[in-house]
Amino acid sequence: xxxxxxxxxxxxNTTPLARTxxxxxxxxxxxxxxxxxxxxxxxxxxxxxxxxxxVKIRYKQTVIGVAWVVLQPLLTMAVFTLFFGRLAKLPSxxxxxxxxxxxxxxPWTYFSTSLQYATSIVVENQRVITKxxxxxxxxxxSAVLSGLVDFSIGFVxxxxxxxxxxxxxxxxxxxxxxxxxxxxxxxxxVGLWLSALNALYRDVRxxxxxxxxxxxxxxxxxxxxxxxxxxxxxxYGLNPMTGVIEGFRWALTGHGQAPxxxxxxxxxxxxxxxxxxxxxxxxxxxxVADLV
Amino acid sequence: MDNVVIHAEALxxxxxxxxxxxxxxxLREVLGRxxxxxxxxxxxxxxxxxxxxxxxxxxxxQGEVLGLIGRNGAGKTTLLKILSRITRPTSGWAEIxxxxxxxxxxxxxxxxxxxxxxxxxxxxxxxxxxxxEIDRKFDEIVAFAELKKFIDTQVKHYSSGMYVRLAFxxxxxxxxxxxxxxxxxxxxxxxxQKKCLGKMGDxxxxxxxxxxxxxxxxxxxxxxxxxxxxxGGEIRRSGxxxxxxxxxxxxxxxxxxxxxxxxxxxxxxxxxxxxLDSEGNPTHLLSTGEELRxxxxxxxNQPVHGLYHDIQLxxxxxQLLWGNAIPGVFLEPGLYVCDHMLPKLPLRxxxxxxxxxxxxxxxxxxxxDSIPEMHVATAPVAxxxxxxxxxxxxxxxxxxxxxxxxxxxxxxx
Numbered sequence: 001x002x003x004x005x006x007x008x009x010x011x012x013n014t015t016p017l018a019r020t021x022x023x024x025x026x027x028x029x030x031x032x033x034x035x036x037x038x039x040x041x042x043x044x045x046x047x048x049x050x051x052x053x054x055v056k057i058r059y060k061q062t063v064i065g066v067a068w069v070v071l072q073p074l075l076t077m078a079v080f081t082l083f084f085g086r087l088a089k090l091p092s093x094x095x096x097x098x099x100x101x102x103x104x105x106x107p108w109t110y111f112s113t114s115l116q117y118a119t120s121i122v123v124e125n126q127r128v129i130t131k132x133x134x135x136x137x138x139x140x141x142s143a144v145l146s147g148l149v150d151f152s153i154g155f156v157x158x159x160x161x162x163x164x165x166x167x168x169x170x171x172x173x174x175x176x177x178x179x180x181x182x183x184x185x186x187x188x189x190v191g192l193w194l195s196a197l198n199a200l201y202r203d204v205r206x207x208x209x210x211x212x213x214x215x216x217x218x219x220x221x222x223x224x225x226x227x228x229x230x231x232x233x234x235x236y237g238l239n240p241m242t243g244v245i246e247g248f249r250w251a252l253t254g255h256g257q258a259p260x261x262x263x264x265x266x267x268x269x270x271x272x273x274x275x276x277x278x279x280x281x282x283x284x285x286x287x288v289a290d291l292v
Numbered sequence: 293m294d295n296v297v298i299h300a301e302a303l304x305x306x307x308x309x310x311x312x313x314x315x316x317x318x319l320r321e322v323l324g325r326x327x328x329x330x331x332x333x334x335x336x337x338x339x340x341x342x343x344x345x346x347x348x349x350x351x352x353x354q355g356e357v358l359g360l361i362g363r364n365g366a367g368k369t370t371l372l373k374i375l376s377r378i379t380r381p382t383s384g385w386a387e388i389x390x391x392x393x394x395x396x397x398x399x400x401x402x403x404x405x406x407x408x409x410x411x412x413x414x415x416x417x418x419x420x421x422x423x424x425e426i427d428r429k430f431d432e433i434v435a436f437a438e439l440k441k442f443i444d445t446q447v448k449h450y451s452s453g454m455y456v457r458l459a460f461x462x463x464x465x466x467x468x469x470x471x472x473x474x475x476x477x478x479x480x481x482x483x484x485q486k487k488c489l490g491k492m493g494d495x496x497x498x499x500x501x502x503x504x505x506x507x508x509x510x511x512x513x514x515x516x517x518x519x520x521x522x523x524g525g526e527i528r529r530s531g532x533x534x535x536x537x538x539x540x541x542x543x544x545x546x547x548x549x550x551x552x553x554x555x556x557x558x559x560x561x562x563x564x565x566x567x568l569d570s571e572g573n574p575t576h577l578l579s580t581g582e583e584l585r586x587x588x589x590x591x592x593n594q595p596v597h598g599l600y601h602d603i604q605l606x607x608x609x610x611q612l613l614w615g616n617a618i619p620g621v622f623l624e625p626g627l628y629v630c631d632h633m634l635p636k637l638p639l640r641x642x643x644x645x646x647x648x649x650x651x652x653x654x655x656x657x658x659x660x661d662s663i664p665e666m667h668v669a670t671a672p673v674a675x676x677x678x679x680x681x682x683x684x685x686x687x688x689x690x691x692x693x694x695x696x697x698x699x700x701x702x703x704x705x
Contacts, residue, residue, distance in 0.1 A: 023387045133377035
């Protein structure tokens with residue numbers, strides 16, 4: 001048994017108080033504008049641990065484990081290719097159906113799973129939330145970041161398929177990080193709204209499957225956006241995932257539509273949703289420990 | 293003063309009664325209201341409110357160990373939750389200098405699917421340790437928990453004793469400048485409790501500030517220099533440990549304490565209670581799973597005839613666990629001891645209340661909640677996860693072996 005009276009670590013750890021004389025002020029919640037982004041940076045290690053935990057736990061007790069990351073979009077791709085491609089004969093911008101669908105499904109799967117993680121993460125962590133303080137914002141942030149691990153694996157598979165078909169991405173591939181960032185921001189922005197709402201109203205849980213399905217049909221996953229009538233394009237473009245998915249196809253293969261005005265509309269939309277989400281989430285955060 | 297590390301001014305917290313259930317799943321109600329009168333969404337529905345904490349002002353200096361005492365629901369935990377920033381005050385403010393660690397539960401952030409090693413890092417990080425710090429203390433934590441062999445086993449396969457030991461070990465190695473602790477030492481077996489108490493004493497001697505909530509007045513006496521007594525959400529008394537604890541004890545033990553209830557006619561009073569340990573010493577602590585002898589001191593003022601003596605055992609959530617009635621009580625005025633012999637009680641560690649009454653069918657003659665509460669500190673032997681452990685602490689064994697005998701036919705109709 002370890003001796004208790006002598007802990008050398010204790011002695012060497014004693015920090016003089018003067019070093020950390022930053023005072024934290026505790027006050028009643030004051031209003032809408034109180035976003036403390038610097039605090040997120042201070043808690044980056046905990047953010048890392050939350051991401052690490054999610055990734056560790058996600059495929060525990062599954063037989064094929066991380067293979068699901070590739071298998072999920074691959075199976076959906078097979079189904080889409082069969083029904084939308086071979087049977088419905090939807091146009092595919094001159095791409096082989098498997099590439100056309102896979103290039104959309106990898107970013108889409110990232111977005112939809114991250115959105116769902118982010119929505120449920122506050123409620124799932126209610127025990128921790130009521131027992132210890134940390135900026136609650138790092139929960140949804142960790143949800144959209146942990147999805148990136150799955151995304152990278154899926155992306156490698158996607159690159160393999162694309163190259164396998166002899167398609168060579170050009171300089172356009174440089175757009176990929178921008179597109180990914182847009183997808184992350186969209187998942188986070190909407191996820192902030194939904195996770196805060198979910199903490200208040202559990203109805204959100206039942207709306208989610210419908211929302212995700214509807215959103216997929218409203219994005220060019222199963223069909224090219226050229227199918228949408230010209231006069232409705234602007235509205236269609238307000239869905240940020242339109243820009244992301246069309247952009248992915250274009251950046252990887254050189255086929256399809258280059259990001260243009262649609263991307264700008266998407267980016268503007270995301271900015272609004274994200275800032276609104278931050279404010280709404282922080283508003284909820286001040287009372288969440290009393291609510292969940 | 294320069295070395296004040298916690299300064300709180302008139303902290304108050306109001307809760308709406310029923311707030312916990314109301315918001316979830318009631319979107320329909322909100323939407324319905326919005327349709328009927330669009331502005332009402334912005335109005336809060338009038339609900340009954342209560343102040344969990346009212347006008348609490350305090351100062352804590354660096355290196356001080358401050359104890360918070362008071363009965364359940366007095367507001368001690370609310371105060372800790374505000375100071376640890378888990379919840380915001382409704383009014384008032386506080387200022388804290390130095391990094392704060394809060395320990396409101398054992399095993400915060402533990403995940404059953406992760407190994408002991410992984411949980412050490414996860415829980416450590418959630419409680420506020422840096423990864424480097426955990427790296428450095430890791431071996432020490434494992435040694436403290438006495439779990440070297442099982443550190444790479446998933447926590448869900450741990451016995452509850454192992455689980456609690458690891459959770460404690462992580463918590464005990466937390467070394468923030470200000471540590472806020474809520475009653476966590478009330479679980480776990482008595483030997484390990486002592487070990488943790490020793491560790492906390494070390495932390496205090498190393499010049500760190502501790503605010504400690506405990507029902508165990510002995511712990512408070514041992515660790516704290518100063519004590520706040522919180523009663524009904526307000527600070528009732530503040531001062532040196534000896535002074536405040538003895539005032540508190542005096543009120544708790546006096547027969548006309550606040551829990552004397554019902555229409556009590558003055559014919560009889562319960563005064564005190566205690567457990568006789570194996571050496572015959574009175575105590576309020578149950579640390580062994582042995583048979584138990586409990587005594588209640590009863591004062592009879594007027595002769596009573598043919599009464600029932602009821603005894604009931606409640607847990608902290610006021611859930612009735614057991615009760616019995618002893619008929620035929622005839623007593624002349626004087627002091628009596630009601631002696632209850634019980635087999636070993638399969639209770640999980642925690643605080644319990646005995647309720648003893650005298651009644652004659654219609655009228656309650658005496659009705660008393662045991663003060664102080666009974667503190668059970670036996671080793672937990674149920675499921676390591678709190679929510680699956682239930683309320684009983686029953687040692688059990690399970691062996692799984694190949695089925696070699698033929699399965700008997702079922703006799704269902």
